[in-house]
Amino acid sequence: xxxxxxxxxxxxxxxxxxxxxxxxxxxxxxxxxxxxxxxxxxxxxxxxxxxxxxxxxxxxxxxxxxxxxxxxxxxxxxxxxxxxxxxxxxxxxxxxxxxxxxxxxxxxxxxxxxxxxxxxxxxxxxxxxxxxxxxxxxxxxxxxxxxxxxxxxxxxxxxxxxxxxxxxxxxxxxxxxxxxxxxxxxxxxxxxxxxxxxxxxxxxxxxxxxxxxxxxxxxxxxxxxxxxxxxxxxxxxxxxxxxxxxxxxxxxxxxxxxxxxxxxxxxxxxxxxxxxxxxxxxxxxxxxxxxxxxxxxxxxxxxxxxxxxxxxxxxxxxxxxxxxxxxxxxxxxxxxxxxxxxxxxxxxxxxxxxxxxxxxxxxxxxxxxxxxxxxxxxxxxxxxxxxxxxxxxxxxxxxxxxxxxxxxxxxxxxxxxxxxxxxxxxxxxxxxxxxxxxxxxxxxxxxxxxxxxxxxxxxxxxxxxxxxxxxxxxxxxxxxxxxxxxxxxxxxxxxxxxxxxxxxxxxxxxxxxxxxxxxxxxxxxxxxxxxxxxxxxxxxxxxxxxxxxxxxxx
Numbered sequence: 001x002x003x004x005x006x007x008x009x010x011x012x013x014x015x016x017x018x019x020x021x022x023x024x025x026x027x028x029x030x031x032x033x034x035x036x037x038x039x040x041x042x043x044x045x046x047x048x049x050x051x052x053x054x055x056x057x058x059x060x061x062x063x064x065x066x067x068x069x070x071x072x073x074x075x076x077x078x079x080x081x082x083x084x085x086x087x088x089x090x091x092x093x094x095x096x097x098x099x100x101x102x103x104x105x106x107x108x109x110x111x112x113x114x115x116x117x118x119x120x121x122x123x124x125x126x127x128x129x130x131x132x133x134x135x136x137x138x139x140x141x142x143x144x145x146x147x148x149x150x151x152x153x154x155x156x157x158x159x160x161x162x163x164x165x166x167x168x169x170x171x172x173x174x175x176x177x178x179x180x181x182x183x184x185x186x187x188x189x190x191x192x193x194x195x196x197x198x199x200x201x202x203x204x205x206x207x208x209x210x211x212x213x214x215x216x217x218x219x220x221x222x223x224x225x226x227x228x229x230x231x232x233x234x235x236x237x238x239x240x241x242x243x244x245x246x247x248x249x250x251x252x253x254x255x256x257x258x259x260x261x262x263x264x265x266x267x268x269x270x271x272x273x274x275x276x277x278x279x280x281x282x283x284x285x286x287x288x289x290x291x292x293x294x295x296x297x298x299x300x301x302x303x304x305x306x307x308x309x310x311x312x313x314x315x316x317x318x319x320x321x322x323x324x325x326x327x328x329x330x331x332x333x334x335x336x337x338x339x340x341x342x343x344x345x346x347x348x349x350x351x352x353x354x355x356x357x358x359x360x361x362x363x364x365x366x367x368x369x370x371x372x373x374x375x376x377x378x379x380x381x382x383x384x385x386x387x388x389x390x391x392x393x394x395x396x397x398x399x400x401x402x403x404x405x406x407x408x409x410x411x412x413x414x415x416x417x418x419x420x421x422x423x424x425x426x427x428x429x430x431x432x433x434x435x436x437x438x439x440x441x442x443x444x445x446x447x448x449x450x451x452x453x454x455x456x457x458x459x460x461x462x463x464x465x466x467x468x469x470x471x472x473x474x475x476x477x478x479x480x481x482x483x484x485x486x487x488x489x490x491x492x493x494x495x496x497x498x499x500x501x502x503x504x505x506x507x508x509x510x511x512x513x514x515x516x517x518x519x520x521x522x523x524x525x526x527x528x529x530x531x532x533x534x535x536x537x538x539x540x541x542x543x544x545x546x547x548x549x550x551x552x553x554x
Contacts (some may be wrong), residue, residue: 049167
């Protein structure tokens with residue numbers, strides 16, 4: 001067996017190591033265009049920001065170590081020029097000498113990754129306009145930053161762009177982020193990004209949302225970034241982070257099937273349209289685990305798993321790729337955003353029925369010092385209670401809860417099972433009723449009819465659409481204390497503290513629907529129980545005033 005792997009980093013390097021563990025006799029070639037076959041590309045922003053000062057820490061494994069430990073034929077600075085599927089050969093070109101050669105393969109694994117998008121725009125070829133993909137890009141950016149950069153413009157508010165923003169601020173550099181969408185981190189639902197955007201601004205990052213870069217030109221201090229809004233921003237360094245495109249030229253030239261966005265089409269064995277050629281990592285189009293839609297998700301975790309599975313298939317092990325769930329996390333300035341499964345935006349686009357729940361717990365027992373708050377959003381099926389997706393934002397503990405919910409989605413669990421989940425508890429780690437349990441209580445209570453709920457969008461729509469004289473406009477009751485109410489409340493809400501509710505039922509209308517809310521939902525829930533048993537038609541506002549503020553940050 002002769003196996004050729006095109007590309008390293010996550011998918012290709014994992015495939016190569018797995019292949020050797022499965023076969024000592026196979027001839028395994030790893031072809032890498034750059035000088036580094038396996039490096040921590042997620043760590044690149046942190047070396048630029050000097051949070052990881054030692055560059056060598058980013059080298060996961062060197063070509064020499066792969067040759068010594070795994071007996072791999074690793075050829076760096078070598079490019080695969082073409083694939084001859086009929087004759088099972090690839091043409092290679094040594095990028096240092098220019099010499100070309102041919103190699104025969106029995107099986108071929110493509111892992112060339114994805115390249116940063118570079119849109120058609122004046123000024124992209126100017127000095128100090130960069131993209132960030134590999135160690136060499138990182139070195140060039142760091143050299144420019146070290147030369148005395150005072151102002152940086154980051155184009156794109158995705159994961160890498162915001163990690164770079166934190167690192168630029170860490171270096172004392174004035175940082176501006178340009179994003180053409182109305183929110184940062186577009187995979188998230190908009191309201192869940194509100195605290196993250198606020199954190200960026202609190203640390204001095206200028207966010208220019210709903211705007212885009214029109215051109216880059218030279219200026220008196222280096223560069224000028226011209227925006228579609230007409231604003232001009234001075235900078236010495238500009239870094240583009242507006243997305244990636246699959247490096248699919250080899251596949252397209254070889255006649256392999258690709259999807260509408262250019263990803264190489266593969267089946268659950270990671271086979272392309274040619275059964276002797278596999279593809280893994282950021283270059284492929286795979287399926288969404290939840291929706292079974294074709295999708296492209298450039299994440300390191302799925303790429304590693306795909307590399308292992310492709311190697312298994314090459315050597316006769318029938319493991320399958322179940323699809324990509326989209327579990328991802330980002331952190332900056334002590335704030336975390338994480339997600340798994342389908343977003344609300346995705347469910348709306350698919351026209352799939354869903355319900356949602358918000359909670360705002362502390363990450364461990366609130367009486368123990370150091371408790372940090374978080375917001376969790378759960379999306380679930382209105383008929384079965386099956387968990388469809390989740391998002392979290394806050395401080396410590398967000399990662400733990402999203403990881404638990406990721407496993408719950410993978411296992412096909414329902415919100416009823418979240419109620420019964422037994423999770424480790426001590427006051428410095430969690431609560432006796434963990435946030436995972438609380439999500440289950442809120443969601444399952446709604447499905448059982450024990451906890452009638454309404455979301456802010458539903459309440460706003462009801463207030464806007466019902467004629468004032470019809471008696472259908474919801475009567476909104478703030479059940480917090482007068483002091484909390486005075487600090488901020490939903491417009492036109494009436495303050496009736498929950499502890500006084502039973503004695504003041506006569507103040508509430510019986511001919512109109514009532515919506516109760518508190519700060520995070522707990523007192524609102526108690527109010528709904530009291531009012532329901534008193535004969536009122538009532539819903540609790542999911543997530544309370546804190547969720548309202550996510551939708552109305554100003």
